[in-house]
Amino acid sequence: MRVVVVSSVELDRGQLAEHVAPEDELFVVVPAVQQSRLQWLANDEDDARAEAESVGEAIERAAPADAASIDVKPDLPRQLVLDAIAEHRPDRVVVALREGEEATWLEEGELEELPNEIDGIPLVHVRV
Numbered sequence: 001m002r003v004v005v006v007s008s009v010e011l012d013r014g015q016l017a018e019h020v021a022p023e024d025e026l027f028v029v030v031p032a033v034q035q036s037r038l039q040w041l042a043n044d045e046d047d048a049r050a051e052a053e054s055v056g057e058a059i060e061r062a063a064p065a066d067a068a069s070i071d072v073k074p075d076l077p078r079q080l081v082l083d084a085i086a087e088h089r090p091d092r093v094v095v096a097l098r099e100g101e102e103a104t105w106l107e108e109g110e111l112e113e114l115p116n117e118i119d120g121i122p123l124v125h126v127r128v
Contacts, residue, residue, distance in 0.1 A: 001025070003065075004084045006077060007096035008033045008107050009128050010058040017064050019094045019124050026065040027088045030056040032074045033106040040106070045074050077110040085121055093118075096126035 003020050004027045005011075020026055032048035039045065049072050056070035073080055077097055084093065095114060097107045111125050 001092065002088060002090040003027070003092050003094065004029060004081075004088050004090040005059060005063070005094045005096070006031070006080050006084060007055065007059060007094070007126075008052075008077065008104075009096055009098055010055055011062060011096055011126070011128075013062045013064065015096070015126060016059070016062055016094075019092065019126075020063055020065050022064045024065045026060075026063055026067045027084065027090070028056050028059050028063075028067045028070045029080050029084050030059075030070070030072050031077045031080050031106065032072055033077070033104045035104075035106070037105060040074075043074075048074070077107055078113050081114060081123065082118070085118055090121060092122050092124060094124045094126060096128055098128050102128070 030052040032052040034051045035048040052072040060067040
């Protein structure tokens with residue numbers, strides 16, 4: 001099974017094991033959301049990308065399957081989900097984002113914007 005994890009936060013092995021099996025082909029996509037509106041407008045995303053890379057590496061270490069790739073992108077999480085579906089043609093997408101006061105302005109409300117399925121591909125929402 002091909003599984004895409006789109007996450008702005010580190011997930012532990014237990015959280016990942018619920019949705020990713022050791023034999024799955026895993027793709028990790030991390031939105032670079034740790035930036036202010038000014039940084040985002042100025043495309044000053046180096047620090048946000050570094051933080052996102054760290055999150056992606058932590059997810060790969062915690063996952064029961066080895067990641068085929070880890071991608072860091074500056075787009076909104078819902079756009080990353082659409083792009084990941086088009087690029088990887090997964091059987092399932094796992095989306096994990098912070099909510100409430102913990103959420104950055106780029107991820108705030110993004111889980112609510114995503115349906116439970118896109119083009120027949122189920123989306124699993126993990127609330128963090």
